[in-house]
Amino acid sequence: MSMINQLPFYVVGIPLFTALIIGVLAIVQPKLVRLTGLVGIISGAYASLTLFLTVQQSGTKYYTFGNWPAPYGIEYSVDTLNALMILLIYAVSLLAYVYSLRSVIIEIPSNKHGYYYTLYFLLITGLIGITITGDAFNLYVLYEICALSSYALLASGGKRATLATFYYLLIGTVGACFYLIGVAYLFIKTGTLNMGQLFEHIPSIYFTSSILVAFIFINVGLFIKMALFPLHGWLPNVYTKAPISTTCLLAPLGTKLSIYILIRFYFHVFGPEYVFQVLNIQPFMVWLATLAIIVGSVYAIFHTNYRSTIAFIIVAEIGYIIGGLWIGHPDSIAASIYHILADSLMTLSLFMIAGTVLFYLKSEKTSAFALTFRQLRITSISLVVVFASIVGIPPTSGFFSKMYLIKGAFAMGHYQFIVALLFSSLASLFIFFRLFEAYFYSKPPEPAPSIIKEDRLFTLPMIGVSTGIILLGVTFNYWFSVISRIIPVGLR
Amino acid sequence: MILKFNYVIMIILMMLGLWAMIAKKNIIKKLIGMAIFQTGIILFYISMGAKSGSNIPILDYYDRYKPIDAAQYANPLTQILMLTAIVVGVATLGLGLTLARKIYDDYKTFNEDEILQEIKNEHD
Amino acid sequence: MLLGIETLLLILVLILAVVSLWIRDLMSSVVVFGAYSFLMCLIWTGMGAVDVAFTEAAVGAGVSTVFFVAVLFNTTRRIQFNPLDLSAKIFSAILCIGTGYLLMLGLSDLPSWGDPQALVNTNVSKYYIESAYKQTKVPNLVTAVLADYRAFDTMFETCVVFIAVLGIFMLLKKDGREPLKETSAKANDNLIIRVASRFMVPFIQLFGLYVVAHGHYSPGGGFQGGVILGASLILVAMAFNIEFVKQLLSIKRMLLLAVIGVIIFAGWGLVPVFLGQSFLDYSAWAALLPGTGEIMARSHSMLAVEIGVAITVMCGMYGIYMSLVSDGRFDKGL
Numbered sequence: 001m002s003m004i005n006q007l008p009f010y011v012v013g014i015p016l017f018t019a020l021i022i023g024v025l026a027i028v029q030p031k032l033v034r035l036t037g038l039v040g041i042i043s044g045a046y047a048s049l050t051l052f053l054t055v056q057q058s059g060t061k062y063y064t065f066g067n068w069p070a071p072y073g074i075e076y077s078v079d080t081l082n083a084l085m086i087l088l089i090y091a092v093s094l095l096a097y098v099y100s101l102r103s104v105i106i107e108i109p110s111n112k113h114g115y116y117y118t119l120y121f122l123l124i125t126g127l128i129g130i131t132i133t134g135d136a137f138n139l140y141v142l143y144e145i146c147a148l149s150s151y152a153l154l155a156s157g158g159k160r161a162t163l164a165t166f167y168y169l170l171i172g173t174v175g176a177c178f179y180l181i182g183v184a185y186l187f188i189k190t191g192t193l194n195m196g197q198l199f200e201h202i203p204s205i206y207f208t209s210s211i212l213v214a215f216i217f218i219n220v221g222l223f224i225k226m227a228l229f230p231l232h233g234w235l236p237n238v239y240t241k242a243p244i245s246t247t248c249l250l251a252p253l254g255t256k257l258s259i260y261i262l263i264r265f266y267f268h269v270f271g272p273e274y275v276f277q278v279l280n281i282q283p284f285m286v287w288l289a290t291l292a293i294i295v296g297s298v299y300a301i302f303h304t305n306y307r308s309t310i311a312f313i314i315v316a317e318i319g320y321i322i323g324g325l326w327i328g329h330p331d332s333i334a335a336s337i338y339h340i341l342a343d344s345l346m347t348l349s350l351f352m353i354a355g356t357v358l359f360y361l362k363s364e365k366t367s368a369f370a371l372t373f374r375q376l377r378i379t380s381i382s383l384v385v386v387f388a389s390i391v392g393i394p395p396t397s398g399f400f401s402k403m404y405l406i407k408g409a410f411a412m413g414h415y416q417f418i419v420a421l422l423f424s425s426l427a428s429l430f431i432f433f434r435l436f437e438a439y440f441y442s443k444p445p446e447p448a449p450s451i452i453k454e455d456r457l458f459t460l461p462m463i464g465v466s467t468g469i470i471l472l473g474v475t476f477n478y479w480f481s482v483i484s485r486i487i488p489v490g491l492r
Numbered sequence: 493m494i495l496k497f498n499y500v501i502m503i504i505l506m507m508l509g510l511w512a513m514i515a516k517k518n519i520i521k522k523l524i525g526m527a528i529f530q531t532g533i534i535l536f537y538i539s540m541g542a543k544s545g546s547n548i549p550i551l552d553y554y555d556r557y558k559p560i561d562a563a564q565y566a567n568p569l570t571q572i573l574m575l576t577a578i579v580v581g582v583a584t585l586g587l588g589l590t591l592a593r594k595i596y597d598d599y600k601t602f603n604e605d606e607i608l609q610e611i612k613n614e615h616d
Numbered sequence: 617m618l619l620g621i622e623t624l625l626l627i628l629v630l631i632l633a634v635v636s637l638w639i640r641d642l643m644s645s646v647v648v649f650g651a652y653s654f655l656m657c658l659i660w661t662g663m664g665a666v667d668v669a670f671t672e673a674a675v676g677a678g679v680s681t682v683f684f685v686a687v688l689f690n691t692t693r694r695i696q697f698n699p700l701d702l703s704a705k706i707f708s709a710i711l712c713i714g715t716g717y718l719l720m721l722g723l724s725d726l727p728s729w730g731d732p733q734a735l736v737n738t739n740v741s742k743y744y745i746e747s748a749y750k751q752t753k754v755p756n757l758v759t760a761v762l763a764d765y766r767a768f769d770t771m772f773e774t775c776v777v778f779i780a781v782l783g784i785f786m787l788l789k790k791d792g793r794e795p796l797k798e799t800s801a802k803a804n805d806n807l808i809i810r811v812a813s814r815f816m817v818p819f820i821q822l823f824g825l826y827v828v829a830h831g832h833y834s835p836g837g838g839f840q841g842g843v844i845l846g847a848s849l850i851l852v853a854m855a856f857n858i859e860f861v862k863q864l865l866s867i868k869r870m871l872l873l874a875v876i877g878v879i880i881f882a883g884w885g886l887v888p889v890f891l892g893q894s895f896l897d898y899s900a901w902a903a904l905l906p907g908t909g910e911i912m913a914r915s916h917s918m919l920a921v922e923i924g925v926a927i928t929v930m931c932g933m934y935g936i937y938m939s940l941v942s943d944g945r946f947d948k949g950l
Contacts, residue, residue: 540726594788
């Protein structure tokens with residue numbers, strides 16, 4: 001087998017072995033931990049880029065573990081959508097890792113760094129694993145890898161984080177168990193766990209009640225994991241209390257990848273025909289997404305603590321993606337997938353900003369942002385860029401996803417969704433001006449505050465992600481052409 | 493319906509666990525509820541792979557060299573899946589207990605209401 | 617068979633679950649939960665799932681109960697009396713009844729229980745039963761599928777144990793800022809327990825090794841054997857004290873061994889990649905192991921990865937217990 005054919009394994013194997021090597025180094029030679037991590041993540045990113053380009057050229061790549069053919073062994077099947085998501089995971093985790101090199105020193109006691117990074121890389125392994133796998137049960141195992149490592153990483157943030165993580169552990173387990181129940185109902189009717197084979201079997205059982213139950217439970221399980229509106233309770237608590245180093249990795253990817261898995265289940269397991277034609281729940285789901293957007297935006301306005309605000313912005317953004325998906329128009333689905341990319345970068349940027357503000361100004365209140373605009377140059381530039389994208393101002397990526405979402409919603413007649421989108425734009429504009437207003441209307445303290453020089457390990461990833469947000473917007477034609485090839489034929 | 497009797501029991505078991513996770517005030521009880529929920533699911537998988545009148549999935553010496561009648565042996569696949577689920581369950585339980593222990597160190601109680609009360613007091 | 621002992625056991629299990637949630641004392645509740653797990657094993661044995669039952673007996677009824685006790689012993693077993701919060705109870709009851717109703721709804725068109733012709737029993741699993749022995753020479757089909765066909769799952773399962781022990785160790789480990797408490801690290805003064813456990817531990821460990829090594833032919837394998845080995849160390853820690861067992865296996869070495877176990881598994885699977893085969897394709901090992909064909913290479917490789925699993929699980933169970941019982945200080949135990 002050539003190197004190219006091994007690529008689907010490399011993208012998972014590199015972070016796994018990096019984690020294991022770091023696990024040994026943490027005990028034997030802690031000084032080398034950070035360097036090893038950097039090498040691991042860069043080589044993984046390179047592999048994922050190659051994989052993306054290869055898949056673009058030569059179509060879906062298959063990889064069977066242990067050389068057992070598909071339904072008997074575990075199979076990876078990497079199509080363009082997978083490869084795109086893996087590229088996204090590596091891009092985000094590379095930036096988050098560079099950022100964490102400095103922030104971990106501030107947040108985590110120094111004797112735990114090695115263990116922290118071992119779990120950090122196992123978390124990355126899990127995130128990639130759930131994205132790439134073609135086996136419904138393997139997905140569950142890797143979900144648990146993600147979940148367990150994230151519990152440990154989140155809870156290392158002190159007293160309040162422990163309690164929030166405990167509840168997250170309970171509800172996360174319920175989510176995973178619901179997913180497992182759903183898979184059980186599919187498995188008992190088909191006798192297979194391979195997604196490709198499930199897809200072949202499902203048309204023959206369209207109208208049985210067990211597939212409906214399976215659909216509901218898999219959906220609810222994933223809704224819990226992605227914090228869709230009525231099930232979003234755990235998210236704000238966890239993301240506001242946990243260490244920034246962890247949330248920078250987890251907040252952009254954790255929820256969004258669950259949405260991706262949902263998309264994968266809709267397209268490649270249940271099939272678009274079942275989801276959009278046999279089941280008649282489109283209006284209900286769009287209303288649910290609409291509610292999610294409105295509730296998220298309203299809560300975001302009412303909170304004055306910066307991290308609570310952005311946690312609720314995430315809840316609203318999940319509503320965008322789910323809504324766009326369920327509208328079922330090719331434009332809106334493409335926009336949803338594009339928005340997964342855009343929103344991951346935006347969330348990353350938001351939490352990085354939260355980090356620098358917290359580390360340098362020791363406060364998260366809105367009033368602290370007056371000082372942010374005076375003292376932290378790069379942070380405030382990134383803040384402007386990321387809010388431009390959240391509100392939806394043209395050259396940034398947020399504009400294009402919103403435009404196509406509205407286009408799709410208009411074509412399918414879901415006007416309430418458009419109203420909710422515009423309302424949420426206004427809400428984020430309001431939030432931004434509340435931060436900005438603190439700068440204009442508060443008197444500069446005497447003597448004038450000096451500009452703090454932010455650490456290069458903070459500024460570098462922040463500049464990177466801001467560039468990414470703009471670049472993603474400027475090159476949106478390319479991404480839309482890539483994505484629209486992914487959408488199954490039945491939906492075009 | 494009588495043949496699905498054990499499925500009904502399992503569903504009751506799962507829901508009992510789920511109910512305990514939501515309604516119980518003591519966090520250790522919540523963890524016990526979680527474990528019951530998980531064993532309910534494991535039972536569900538195991539019983540879907542059971543075959544009446546079948547043997548355990550270890551081949552008899554005499555069966556090894558001739559064609560095998562699959563109905564003679566219990567389904568190995570569901571068992572493997574559940575082995576994994578048990579191990580995942582104990583790992584989750586261990587982490588849950590750790591967090592419970594840390595919560596107890598911080599608040600000196602396992603009771604949810606008292607913890608929330610104390611948090612409220614800290615805010616005031 | 618269907619309405620005989622299994623139904624009785626199912627009803628008993630249900631009663632024990634209710635009792636375990638109902639008792640107003642945490643320690644008793646945990647003990648009842650242990651009994652619940654144990655009865656569950658019997659049910660699974662009746663359904664032909666011996667490996668699962670073995671694992672549950674070791675993990676669910678054994679080690680989990682010990683973990684619970686380890687936490688409760690140093691905290692409290694008391695349950696405060698709460699004013700009855702009826703609305704919350706009713707809300708959650710409605711939620712659960714709704715979920716349960718949905719699940720019941722799905723039952724209507726499931727194949728009836730124990731039907732050997734159901735698709736779940738004929739599709740993929742039939743292939744395993746018919747050809748696993750031909751392809752791997754391992755008569756225990758569970759081991760064959762676990763360690764070869766679905767070895768990728770199993771590798772991550774080992775990782776889960778490693779994550780748990782590392783996470784628990786990291787969370788409970790003290791920063792070194794707070795002063796160490798004065799502890800009375802004196803040996804357990806109960807002579808009978810010390811002598812009995814000193815007598816028992818070698819046999820338990822021998823049995824653990826047997827379970828690991830004999831997993832190809834009988835129920836057992838890396839997980840079960842690893843848990844038994846870990847339990848023997850836990851027994852030593854209980855009967856003597858933590859200082860004593862730390863001389864046998866220090867905390868640092870425990871962590872190192874836990875990661876080495878995963879490395880054995882993953883590394884064994886990585887070698888075929890260098891030989892130009894796919895990950896975990898054990899047949900490539902035939903080129904490296906003298907005197908083996910592809911089939912025997914698979915069989916031997918399974919033993920190798922089971923050893924890796926056993927090491928990680930042993931260290932995992934031991935490490936989780938040690939962290940929980942001493943609250944991350946590793947100075948005194950039960």
